[in-house]
C-alpha cells in the first residue's frame with residue numbers, strides 16, 4: 001500500500017508518498033481501508049519536530065481517517081469487515097491507504113455522512129465536545145463565543161452548541177468564513193480581523209457579556225476574552241495538548257452524526273500525495289471547514 005512517510009523532521013516537503021508493506025491486525029486490532037484522511041494543524045506541528053509529541057522516525061502522520069474495515073484481529077467483535085467507520089487515532093498513522101488501529105479507536109460511521117466528512121470527525125468534534133461540556137460545562141440558554149469558528153474545531157462547536165440550546169456567536173476572518181459560520185447555526189457572526197469587534201460582541205449580549213468562550217488563538221485573544229466575560233463566565237483555551245479518547249465522547253459523536261445535528265464540513269479535498277500542500281494550507285488564514293486527503297485506491 002502507499003503511505004506518506006516522514007524520515008526527518010522539517011518543512012512540509014519532508015512528507016513523501018512511498019510504497020510500504022500491507023498491514024495485518026494483531027489480537028484486539030483492526031485494519032481500516034482508508035478512503036479519506038483529515039488534516040489537522042497538530043499534524044504540521046508534529047512534523048516540525050518541535051512539538052512535545054515526537055514520534056520515532058520514520059513515521060506516517062495523521063490521527064483522523066474514515067473508510068471501511070478491511071480485517072479484524074482475534075477477539076474483535078465491536079466492528080465487522082466492510083463496515084463503514086471513522087477512526088479516533090491510529091497505531092500506524094492515517095495518511096495512508098491502510099491504517100492499523102486498536103479496536104477502541106474505531107467507531108461506526110453513519111450512512112448519512114460521506115467518508116470525507118467522517119475524516120473530519122475525531123480531532124475537531126472530540127475537541128469541541130470536551131471544551132464545551134467537559135471543561136466549560138455549557139448549559140442551554142447560555143451565550144457562547146466561538147473565537148475562531150470557521151475552522152474544523154470551530155464549526156464542530158457551533159453545530160453542537162446550537163443543537164444544545166446555546167446562543168452562539170462565532171468569529172471568522174473572511175467573508176466566506178463568516179457565511180459558513182452562519183450557515184452552520186451561529187446566531188451572530190463577527191470579523192476577528194476588524195478593529196473594535198470586541199465592542200460589537202458585547203453589544204450583541206446587550207452589555208451582559210459572554211458565558212462561555214472557546215478560544216482558538218489564546219496568544220492573541222486571551223486578554224481581550226477576559227474583558228468580554230459575564231459574571232461566572234468561563235474561557236476554554238483550545239491548546240495543543242494530546243487528545244484524550246473518551247468512550248462517552250465518541251458515543252455522543254456517533255449519535256450526533258446519525259441524527260444529523262453534527263455535519264462535518266469538507267472545505268477542500270486533495271490527493272494523498274499533496275500532503276505537503278495540505279500542511280501549508282492548514283496553517284494559512286481563511287479557514288473554510290476541513291482539509292481532506294484522498295488516497296488513490
Ligand code: NAP
Nearest residue numbers: 041127147148149150151152153172173177239285286287
Ligand atoms: P483550523 O481549521 O485551521 O482553523 C483555525 C481557526 O482559527 C479558524 O477559524 C481561523 O479563522 C481562526 N483564527 C485565525 N485568526 C484568529 C484570530 N485572530 N482570532 C480568533 N480566531 C482566529 O484549525 P482547527 O482544527 O479548528 O484548530 C484550531 C486551533 O485549536 C489550532 O491552533 C489547533 O492546533 C488547536 N487544537 C487543539 C486541540 C487540542 O486537543 N487541544 C485539538 C484540535 C485543535 P479565519 O481563518 O477565518 O481567520
